[in-house]
Amino acid sequence: MPTLTSDFLDFARDKRADLLGIAPIERFDDVPGDHHPTSIFPECRSVVVVGKRITRGTLRGIEEGTQFDLYGQYGLAWLADRMLAITTITLATWLEDQRFEACPIQDLSPEIPPSGIAVRPDLPAPNVMIDVRAAAVRAGLAEIGYCGEVLTPQFGPRQRFQLILTDAPLEPTPMLAEPVCDRCRACMESCPLGAWDAAGDVSITLSGKTMAVAGIDYAQCRQCRNGAQPNPHHPAGRPDRLGALCVRTCVAHLDETGRLRNAFVTPFRKRPVWHR
Template sequence: MALTAEKVKEVGRAAGADLVGIASIDRFEGAPLEMHPASILPEAESVIVLAFRILRGALRGIEEGTYFAAYPSMCYAGINLNFAPKALYDLSRFIEDNGYEAVPYQNMVIDASIDITHGTPKDRKPVAHGRPAPDVLLHFRIAATAAGLGEIGYSKVFLTPQFGPRQRLAVIITDAPLKPDPQIPPGTICDRCMNCVRECPVGAISRDRTVSVKIGDYTYEWGELDVDKCTLAYTGGIKENNPFAPADLPPLEEALKDIWGTLNKVSFNRSSLNLFHHYGAIGGAKGCIRACMIHLEETGKISNLFEKPFRRRPAWWLS
């Protein structure tokens, strides 16, 4: 029996993925070698992207300000280190049982040749002329967009028609020639409501400066992101958004001079990093995930809807 896209998706979902999409390798045309799937598998024909939902309930305790562990434990470490790798392995086994090579690419970076925060290259030698230095860093959101799972929203967070901003991604690169999924055009999910901009506690998402990238058939655009500010807000680097903040946590402008030193002052972050290999995500993505999710649910632009609205009490903010 020939290996088909439909069978690959069926096996991927049975292995635990909520969504499975497929991109043909030509949709990565123009990607730098340091970020190109074919740099890992030169004979690549297809890129398979698996999406695993972030539970809405894992954000509940952060929304209420009373329980912060569910998000980093279940929906960072749980997905990236447990649920997704098992699904990647099972689907890769299935593909290889059908005579094609499958390269699993987990959503965990060990030591990429590009700085994951700022995108700058590291001083590292390639093993041969014409090849990029290791490790190649795939852009998961671009891959998922190319695979027809959704679009990159204005916040730069990846959005699907099913879950909005609530998913994490994993990738398989294969030499199997699989039928690609149609892409979702830009603006299908993100309507530029700008709630992500308004509710970001540090103004990390620019309202007027944008970045655009051609992915396959379309050009997608999102707001320019101040990654340093985003990192601080998301992982508890500002007092107003962190009930675990020690008394000596510096103000934003000072914290920006020593981001990781600031974050390591927070006991919750140290414990989370030790237990889950992730910082605590204490900020709970107030603008880019929670505000976005609330808007997409209210407007009916996603299919995974609930009996009760997510925000049932005023959002908390420490003075």
């Protein structure tokens, strides 16, 4: 028998949302107020995480070292600010058609500092930034891989996410049980800039899920010219590494070992890699 949640999932699939997870607000209990969804929408009951894939071909120009702009458009700016944003607001309008409020949230790095002053002493200063990557884990879609990026069983590191905060009574998605990352360390071993502290692994726990992540010097990643880019919104934000050599090496590894549901008839990495 169809429910609000099953109808919503059917609609999302029809609108080509590649990934959709639902985190009940209780999975954010350990998040401080200056990054908490209810600081934006106090009646929020569920955080819907919407994802669209970065197609493998979008990485091809960087992998070959001959075309970087197509990733910047179809993998980064256009994907997030146009294609995914349209999917997110389309799903939000569906929820509001059912008479539930739906607040769309883009992926702005939580490292970005507040840019205003609190309007009341009991409220955090604007703008509250929600950690969208962590929300994807809390919604059961993903884990944080050893490379420090979000990995899903469908696409590995190849996707971007946005959120919808809603008071709709949606059924939660279970936390992801199957591991995606096999801790092979090929990602960090490929780094030509020495951004990896091999003895500096850190442990991250999100909604009870604990993941081992490499010690990464993001100051090096901000300077990296191997497919990485500065954060598109703020210099203090996390650099974009989804086209970088380390993460493309993860794409190649997950492909070769058959660990992704989005499989291909040919391998991703066909020639020796370049680096600077």
